[in-house]
Amino acid sequence: MERLSTVSQPVPKKHLGNKKELGDTKQDGKLQVEQGTTDEALIDQKVMAGEALDRRNIWEPSVYYALGKESFYFAGHDISIRESMDTYGALIWPGAIALCQFLENNQQQMSLMDKAVLEIGAGTGLLSIVASLLGAWVTATDLPDILSNLTFNLLRNTKGRSRYTPQVAALAWGQDLGRDFPYPFYHYDYVLAADVVYHHDCLEELLETMHHFCRPGSRTTLLWANKIRFQSDLRFTECFKSSFDSTLLVELPQQEVRIYKATAKA
Secondary structure (H helix, E strand, O other): OOOHHHHOOOOOOOOOOOOOOHHHHHHHHHHHHHHHHHHHHHHHHHHHHHHHHOOHHHEEOOOOOOEEEEEEEEOOEEEEEEEEOOOHHHOOOHHHHHHHHHHHHOOOOOOOOOOEEEEEOOOOOHHHHHHHHOOOEEEEEEOHHHHHHHHHHHHHHHOOOOOOOOEEEEOOOOOOHHHHOOOOOOOOOEEEEEOOOOOOOOHHHHHHHHHHHOOOOOOOEEEEEEEOOOHHHHHHHHHHHHHEEEEEEEEEOOOOEEEEEEEEOO
């Protein structure tokens, strides 16, 4: 896999020929920018697909689609997660594992006991499960087609174990936030996000969603963990740091994962 030092290098700019007319030059420049963006997207998609395929050794055949199971031990409990190859949202990514470890190891400094916690882009639900086992009242959100597997994992791993029964809700980033999650009726102490940033078309909507739940005066703390894979990840990180009062809590060079703590700017 690519290393962080490689990812952070700027993308080389393509040079225009000097024998073109001005109109042709502008058109060629536009085409080259579009081609560069397309090439970057294809590379990023291959990287993500490669990460998913690397997990094939854990998959078991299913009548309808490939299912995999992964086992973890957090907060004093064995956790079994069912994954699916159908979508990126049904796989466990390194940012979620890193944030689970951080929350478990830093309970005195950042206790989730009796706290209202929202996870955006919950995927398989591992992070929401760990937050529940640490005593939080959790709402796990994702797109509608993810919710069935998410609910299955949450219930099988928290029933009879957690202080509160975790809730599941559909949330599409940037869509109908004021209607479905009006503030201050929906207020959370913590918002969790793990590996929600990769090469997709909803980065602006993701930032808008973060702002909706972590607004000035809300005293909501956002914890965001992500593996840094692509140039787009670095661009989003810069926007994130300029939009929030943020602190880099943990950097794991070997896993290429960063964990940020953020609050709304006054």
